[in-house]
Amino acid sequence: MAPSAMTPKNRFTTALADAQPVAYWLDDPGKPRAEPALTGAESCDLLVVGGGYSGLWTALIAKERDPQRDVVLLEGREVGWAASGRNGGFCAASLTHGLANGLARWPGEIEQLEQLGARNLDAIEEAVARYGIDCDFERTGEIDVATEPHQVEELREMHTESQRLGLDGGTEFLDADQVKAELASPTFLAGIWDREGVAMLHPAKLAWGLKRACLDLGVRIYENTPANTLTQHGAGMAVRTPYGRVLAHQVALGTNVFPSLVKRIRPYTVPVYDYALMTEPLTESQLDSIGWKNRQGIGDSANQFHYFRITADNRILWGGYDAIYPYGGKVRAEYDHRPETYAKLAGHFFRCFPQLEGLRFTHTWGGAIDTCSRFSAFFGTAHSGRVAYAAGFTGLGVGATRFGADVMLDLLSGEQTDRTTLQMVRNKPLPFPPEPFAWTGISLTKWSLARADANGGRRNPWLKTLDRFGLGFDS
Known part of the structure; x- marks a missing residue:
């Protein structure tokens, strides 16, 4: 078929011809070698289970709080291999999945939650500098863009409301000309630029840098060591691994999307698979055609939204839109790639940036995110306070996991802090029902949500019912 006769779908998907099915961030020759697996018996003051951001921040902060504390971290595969190494690299201050979600759920605490989130992001930036973590950290902010007329009014109303409440720190409403001056796309109609509340970074390098910082502080890390069982042992806890056992006074669980060792927590999260593309580096003329001099992260305002950002070597990451829940809520490697979603994303990319047609994609990948019914993390303890957990970060784990680490350590210490007194920390979301009800409800x-996007944002009776009970599904 001659190029002029090609369908748009075929024309766009040719850009995927040479793409490697691997996360760009993890496809790095500088990836550190894995630490040896645990063989035999270990004992410690604090055992951290999980080598993603949640576990790494917990281990690091535990040593910062008390350098004498004996800390062990177990990772089932390699540090950063799952969501922590596969995300978009947006590090947000928000702890509530955005201001609108926070206002709807915790209106009496929203000012405090916003302040805690800003302090948490500052602390991440300080840790990156203190430990010399080379992760391409850029605090360039994020622009939420409107691509449909009803979204323009929604953004304007949210910005007006945040100004009225004094929660608009560093944000600016952009009209169509202003937003296109920041990033040239014919699809952009308006935007809100949060100048201070979001940083861009290389997510895998952040995880690897946190691993090195933990090791330097004396944390003992065992990789390729899954934690199989968790039981009480005397005054502490015992965790069995394939080749050994760890006895610990206390345990912090940072397993997130993977089945919790505290089984009663499992119904509170479901895995949702998210997918992304990465382009080849843009040429100077391609960069000139889109602008993007201030290098902000971008997210559109639809229910089925895209997120995109520019990397240190001037590639564009383009992800989102499809959020896939597998029947039964299983986490399986076979779900990590979805060619039909890659094809859809490629078409959306070139509709957003028609001036970049001819650009090629070099990497395609996906992975599971732990989602809960309130779109933001929940916390708690088990085994008479010996075990703490944090889960349900719903795509905001790059930043919020550090806050979750502080919460888990506060809970294990038994101390009352400005974090542990929050309703957000003290209360849990509603659990998901068993199958087939979970799949049916999520599919509906x-x-x-797709219908609302197509119908001017109008929410049908099902969505209004979910809104009334504070439930939903992040698409």
């Missing part, structure tokens, strides 16, 4: 919600 996704369909309804």
